[in-house]
Amino acid sequence: MDRRSFIRKNGQLTLLAPFIPFTMEGLTGFSRELQKPAWLIKMIANNDQAVNRIQARYVDKPSSPVFGAVLDGNDIASPHAVTSFLKTGICSLVSPESDFFKDRTLVEKLGHAAAFLKNLQHEDGTIDLLSTNFHSTPDTGFIVKWLAPVWRLLEESTVPEKEKISTPLYGFLKQAGEALKVGGIHTPNHRWVVCAALAELYKINKDQGYLERTERWLMEGIDMDADGQYEEKSSYIYSSLSNRVLISMARGFDKPELLDYVRKNLEMNFYYLHPNGEIVTEASGRQDNSIVGTLENYYYPYRYLALKDNNGQFAAACKLIEDTAFEKTTGFLYYFLEEPDLWKDLPAAEPLPVNYARTFENSRLTRIRRGAYDASILAGSTAFFTFHKKQVALQGIRFASAFFGKGQFSADSFSEENGKYVLTSYLEGPYYQPFPKDKIPGDGDWSKMPRTERPTSEVQHLTSKATISEDQEGFLIDIEIQGTDRVPVALELIFRPGGTFVGTVPHEQLADVVYLKEDTGKYSYGESAIHFGPGIHEHSWVQIRGALPKMDAPTAYLCGFTPFHHQIRIS
Structure with a gap:
């Protein structure tokens, strides 16, 4: 089937009717009736800047084995990099407001780029995501859902010699469609990406195989x-991707x-x-x-x-x-x-909505918003609390104890009690007795005498609890750790980079690390500030054994021992 038959089959030209008016230059009234809004013209100008940036990585030497390619950040000629050029370049090429409108040089480059992409395509219709996936149906789907719409835009335009681009691109799309009708996926969203790509192809050619494959994926719900x-x-x-591709499916099918x-x-x-x-x-x-x-x-x-x-x-x-x-x-x-x-x-x-407290059970997330500030409470994360206030952010609060190298706090349970949010974890630290006599292998091989089969003794216990409640201008975080005594504890307040601490003491060696030894500290960025405290400083050990590594961010530490009971106010 030739390229024009591809779009006309089953009366498909009517599907392109919405595109015709703003590309048919010279017809009286159309420019006034469909004048683009200012925000869209600005988007086109931004797109032109992207075209310039991408062209800087375009391979324009005919003698090069990757002539027509675009090099990615690792200097690799990848299908995704050249797709970015095609998508971005065609949008500028067909837009009268663009500096690249009907630009012959850009037509030449995009033609070579389309040919290069076609040459990268495997016989089965797929392409590779060179960082991880090879002969990849879902990554082919991503590319098709980008390129099918711009192919339609180009096909309905009056760009001179557009066939240099549209002909190899049409060949790529047609062959990719065959792969999408049979290929597999990895992740939940891949199903809908593939289906959206099929929907975009269905707008060009009503191949029932596209619809049938989509129906098969949709059976999963x-x-x-x-x-x-x-x-x-x-x-x-x-x-956000799932939203966009579901819209494509809804409209295309x-x-x-x-x-x-x-x-x-x-x-x-x-x-x-x-x-x-x-x-x-x-x-x-x-x-x-x-x-x-x-x-x-x-x-x-x-x-x-x-x-x-x-x-x-x-x-x-x-x-x-x-x-x-x-x-x-x-x-x-x-x-x-x-x-x-x-x-x-x-x-x-x-x-x-700007004033609410709402829990999303399935995400183990509670969101609280009070006008100009908000907080998140996360039951499924070691960083269990965040706080945002205008320009400044407390990215997370974590704490850890040196309890048998496994004392990083992560909640086992989460509950809401009278307006308070309670996260709790329980740990045990046992010692192990001699291996049962009748099971000793006799060859001294430690791996044949697993701990799970050894009696335990001197079992140590540690219960950690974080209770979060609101007060007039922020939140109270109550940390209680008890069970085994004299266990070192370090509490971390992790802030977004760029701000300045006041009321804290710098760490003797570590950059971006401070102690809050007493009173209240402040972290400021721009005109915004977060206040936190009071502090506690019973030791200087911040890199607790078994704790997660320090994040690459300004961090304030409060240090103590169990039994540890300290309330800190965030406002």
């Missing part, structure tokens, strides 16, 4: 818990019921927001755990459903993203170029 969070609990990366999952997650996010527009990541089960993340990845879902549902809170989330993270939305430009309906003005914003 969407991995959303009662709180509105996806299986991986990856609030910055994969939850006419499955509007999938949008209900997106709505539920977007509504849950209202309670995951810090006052400065960042999102809570400490409960994530993926690589975004505890990173600083903003909401840019949610801009398309919030805007799409704000307009579709006339939802003022979703509109407010869009405004928050525009105010705090708009520069980072540029990678999603292709969504907005392809959908002029998204250019409409948002509905009137309605207030987002």
Whole structure:
């Protein structure tokens, strides 16, 4: 089938009708009727900057074995790096507001890039993610869901000699579709990435195999818990990704019921927001755990459903993203170029919740917001408490005791009691008696005499409890550790880098380490400050044996012995 038949099969040209008006230059009235809003023009300008940055890594020597490639940060010609160039470059190429609009030099480069990508594709239709996955169906899916929309944009444009790009790119997409109809996955979100890629291909060619494979994956059900969070609990990366690809599936395969999952997650996010527009990541089960993340990845879902549902809170989330993270939305430009309906003005914003205490059982996370400050209590993390106040953040509180090398506190149980949040752990430290006589192997091999079969004696016990409660301007953290006496304890307050301590004493040797020996300390950044105290200093040992290594962040230590009972106020 030739390239144009591919898009016309089964009347598919009608699917492209929404794109035609703003690319058919010279038709009276269209430029006025579909004039792009200022935010979109700004996004296009930002995209141009990205094109310039990527071109600096483009391999333009015809004699090179990787001619047409883009080198990644490790100087490797990877399919993902060249895909980034194709996606970004085509968006600029088809946009009249871009400095690269119909740029012949860019057409040439993108043509060679498309050919290079096609050459990287395996016979089975897959590509490699060189850092870990080879002949990878899900990574092929990621690339297809990016490139199918920009292929459609290019195909409907009037860019001269666009076939230099679209012909090899069409060949790549068609062969990739065959891989996506049969290939396997690794993670929960991979299912929906593959299905979204199939949906984007289905907009080009109604191959029933695309729909059938999607239906097969959908039989497993969407991995959303009662709180509105996806299986991986990856609030910055994969939850936002799942929202975007579910929208693609809903639209491409006419499955509007999938949008209900997106709505539920977007509504849950209202309670995951810090006052400065960042999102809570400490409960994530993926690589975004505890990173600083903003909401840019949610801009398309919030805007799409704000307009579709006339939802003022979703509109407010869009405004928050525009105010705090708009520069980072540029990678999603292709969504907005392809959908002029998204250019409409948002509905009137309605207030987002800023005063609440809410527990998400499935994530073992409690969120408390009181206007300009907020806190997270995490039952499933060694950093069990965080506190954000405008520009400054207490990234976590941890504590450890030198109890048989296993005294890093991690809660075994979590409960709420009369407005107080209680996290508890229990440890034992036994000694071991001689191995039972009738089981001694006789050859002195220690590994054949496991501890699990030895009687124990002199068993030591340690119970650790953290009780968190609110007061007028912040929180009280009550730490109680008892059982075995004279066990050294170190309590860590870990702050986001960039600020300044007051009222603390620097560690004698370690950088970014201070003691809070008495009274109250302060950590300031910009016009914001967190106050904490009183301190305690019964010893100077901060790197407790068995504790997690110090984080690469400014840290204040409070040091004592068991029985340890100390209350610290955070405000």
